[in-house]
Amino acid sequence: MQKSFKKRFTPEEYAEGILAHDRVMLSRAITLTESRLSSDRELADVVLEKIIPFSGRSFRLGLTGVPGVGKSTFTESFGKNLLNEGFRLAVLAVDPSSQVSGGSILGDKTRMEWLAAQKNAFIRPSPSGDSLGGVGRRTHEAILLCEAGGFDFIIVETVGVGQSETLISEMTDFFLLLMLAGAGDELQGIKRGIMELADAVVITKADGDNAEKARQAKQSYANALHLFPPKNSMWIPETHISSALTDMGMSDICEMLRRFEQTVKANLWFEKNRSEQNLRRLRQLILQRLEEDFLNHSLVKIAFEEMKKNVKTGAISPNKAAEKLIDIFRKN
Amino acid sequence: MQKSFKKRFTPEEYAEGILAHDRVMLSRAITLTESRLSSDRELADVVLEKIIPFSGRSFRLGLTGVPGVGKSTFTESFGKNLLNEGFRLAVLAVDPSSQVSGGSILGDKTRMEWLAAQKNAFIRPSPSGDSLGGVGRRTHEAILLCEAGGFDFIIVETVGVGQSETLISEMTDFFLLLMLAGAGDELQGIKRGIMELADAVVITKADGDNAEKARQAKQSYANALHLFPPKNSMWIPETHISSALTDMGMSDICEMLRRFEQTVKANLWFEKNRSEQNLRRLRQLILQRLEEDFLNHSLVKIAFEEMKKNVKTGAISPNKAAEKLIDIFRKN
Numbered sequence: 001m002q003k004s005f006k007k008r009f010t011p012e013e014y015a016e017g018i019l020a021h022d023r024v025m026l027s028r029a030i031t032l033t034e035s036r037l038s039s040d041r042e043l044a045d046v047v048l049e050k051i052i053p054f055s056g057r058s059f060r061l062g063l064t065g066v067p068g069v070g071k072s073t074f075t076e077s078f079g080k081n082l083l084n085e086g087f088r089l090a091v092l093a094v095d096p097s098s099q100v101s102g103g104s105i106l107g108d109k110t111r112m113e114w115l116a117a118q119k120n121a122f123i124r125p126s127p128s129g130d131s132l133g134g135v136g137r138r139t140h141e142a143i144l145l146c147e148a149g150g151f152d153f154i155i156v157e158t159v160g161v162g163q164s165e166t167l168i169s170e171m172t173d174f175f176l177l178l179m180l181a182g183a184g185d186e187l188q189g190i191k192r193g194i195m196e197l198a199d200a201v202v203i204t205k206a207d208g209d210n211a212e213k214a215r216q217a218k219q220s221y222a223n224a225l226h227l228f229p230p231k232n233s234m235w236i237p238e239t240h241i242s243s244a245l246t247d248m249g250m251s252d253i254c255e256m257l258r259r260f261e262q263t264v265k266a267n268l269w270f271e272k273n274r275s276e277q278n279l280r281r282l283r284q285l286i287l288q289r290l291e292e293d294f295l296n297h298s299l300v301k302i303a304f305e306e307m308k309k310n311v312k313t314g315a316i317s318p319n320k321a322a323e324k325l326i327d328i329f330r331k332n
Numbered sequence: 333m334q335k336s337f338k339k340r341f342t343p344e345e346y347a348e349g350i351l352a353h354d355r356v357m358l359s360r361a362i363t364l365t366e367s368r369l370s371s372d373r374e375l376a377d378v379v380l381e382k383i384i385p386f387s388g389r390s391f392r393l394g395l396t397g398v399p400g401v402g403k404s405t406f407t408e409s410f411g412k413n414l415l416n417e418g419f420r421l422a423v424l425a426v427d428p429s430s431q432v433s434g435g436s437i438l439g440d441k442t443r444m445e446w447l448a449a450q451k452n453a454f455i456r457p458s459p460s461g462d463s464l465g466g467v468g469r470r471t472h473e474a475i476l477l478c479e480a481g482g483f484d485f486i487i488v489e490t491v492g493v494g495q496s497e498t499l500i501s502e503m504t505d506f507f508l509l510l511m512l513a514g515a516g517d518e519l520q521g522i523k524r525g526i527m528e529l530a531d532a533v534v535i536t537k538a539d540g541d542n543a544e545k546a547r548q549a550k551q552s553y554a555n556a557l558h559l560f561p562p563k564n565s566m567w568i569p570e571t572h573i574s575s576a577l578t579d580m581g582m583s584d585i586c587e588m589l590r591r592f593e594q595t596v597k598a599n600l601w602f603e604k605n606r607s608e609q610n611l612r613r614l615r616q617l618i619l620q621r622l623e624e625d626f627l628n629h630s631l632v633k634i635a636f637e638e639m640k641k642n643v644k645t646g647a648i649s650p651n652k653a654a655e656k657l658i659d660i661f662r663k664n
Contacts, residue, residue: 144649227552275645281651294622317384317473317476320381
């Protein structure tokens with residue numbers, strides 16, 4: 001990597017570059033936010049403060065589905081549609097589990113060959129590993145940087161097997177769940193609770209022999225979604241079928257998102273949701289920091305291990321254990 | 333209330349009374365846990381530490397459903413069944429919203445007239461108002477006290493309109509959702525995500541003209557539940573119909589719970605879940621205390637209001653705001 005030879009720019013240079021739609025500068029700024037060096041992080045923070053007035057002006061789409069559902073081919077086909085409609089598209093692939101599963105990251109980029117070559121598209125895989133909290137922070141910052149860089153449609157992609165879906169739905173405007181037809185629905189490995197987050201379920205690979213099964217699956221999901229209570233946005237979740245092979249369904253989905261945007265901008269949910277997301281993020285970050293301080297406290301550390309054992313077996317109540325630990329923390 | 337005239341017992345007297353199945357002592361100990369006086373709370377803590385080795389030996393059922401679904405009549409009819417099978421039943425009604433809706437509390441007790449008169453049943457409404465965290469702590473303590481008092485089946489009831497369902501599902505072994513047939517399912521006001529918590533959905537009031545509609549609703553919910561991924565317990569959620577008028581369905585539900593208990597004790601989920609619930613509770617309590625300290629810090633308080641405004645409008649990023657607030661907290 002030869003990090004030491006890499007030129008570092010001033011915060012002004014980064015910000016100006018990003019605002020002038022310089023993709024290399026955007027890319028480098030995102031890399032700064034991902035760095036483990038605190039000097040890089042501090043620089044990133046200054047850049048972020050500079051560009052934040054120019055962020056926020058995009059539609060943020062969260063996209064999830066199990067491996068094999070065809071997220072990348074869907075994104076490529078759907079992305080083509082978006083570019084045709086004049087959007088500038090940034091795709092952020094979030095994969096907190098990739099450290100374990102290994103290397104779906106490079107795969108993502110090569111699987112979106114066409115998109116990766118377009119000047120109005122920007123594809124950025126997230127670095128693997130690290131905590132969910134870290135992934136959340138970095139992804140949020142990447143969204144802001146891309147927006148400042150003039151991208152007005154952001155897709156945040158994640159593998160639908162972990163806890164990252166909730167995280168993603170907390171930083172996007174619309175949550176789209178991709179599903180396969182006839183794969184034994186209950187075995188698709190989507191975590192419980194994810195379905196209820198969905199603003200739309202799209203059955204992929206609805207082509208050839210699979211088309212009829214996809215239509216049936218669509219109906220099943222439509223029936224199921226109907227049983228859920230209304231969302232705060234007052235948006236009624238929809239079900240669609242799509243094929244990345246034939247591009248079928250892509251314009252329907254675009255059209256749906258347009259209707260969604262109209263609905264939630266008219267009823268003011270869009271703005272309200274963004275504000276609430278920001279406040280929730282603030283609270284989460286504070287709690288995270290407070291917990292870190294607590295868990296890194298040397299005396300707490302020792303006592304905590306012991307307490308956990310006793311709490312697990314029920315020898316001490318969680319209340320009493322919490323009280324004792326907090327006492328140790330406060331007194332030292 | 334003439335609090336000052338009320339006799340206070342020693343922790344030993346409380347504990348001995350509870351363990352000897354003295355209902356008055358049990359009741360008074362629960363009242364102590366609910367008190368706002370710190371001297372009462374300290375006394376309660378000592379009592380809890382004494383009885384905790386005798387807690388845990390019950391089946392804990394969480395029960396929810398919107399107002400009008402017939403929770404109290406269901407509990408009365410279902411409770412009769414449990415008593416017939418030899419259980420000693422405690423019903424804890426949790427209603428964090430009752431401060432607003434007013435007085436469903438006394439109603440609960442009178443609506444379970446038969447049950448309230450049985451020596452093997454104990455009905456305890458929770459006090460209204462206060463924070464959700466407070467409700468959670470007190471309900472958890474009430475469960476432990478009831479168990480020490482020899483109650484081996486605990487029902488924790490809550491109104492299915494708030495955040496209390498998640499709370500309740502975090503402290504019970506089985507989560508039962510009551511639903512009405514044909515009330516326009518999506519309008520029943522059950523919060524999103526609740527359905528996925530359910531280990532069983534029971535359609536109530538399946539009698540008279542409503543019986544056929546209830547059967548249809550059962551089928552709809554069965555189809556919907558089928559689409560959800562398997563639960564960690566490996567239990568497959570069931571749907572049932574019931575009538576508190578004719579007692580129909582009550583023995584089926586008892587039988588289902590027996591099968592559930594066998595399944596999750598055999599696959600060790602039961603114990604594992606209880607341990608995890610305790611650890612989660614410990615973590616939540618610690619975070620709650622840390623956040624309280626943070627929010628009560630006088631300088632943080634002032635800065636926080638300002639920051640919130642700026643975060644809401646997007647003038648400052650949540651990250652930067654969190655950093656600044658944590659700095660203020662640490663430095664003072």
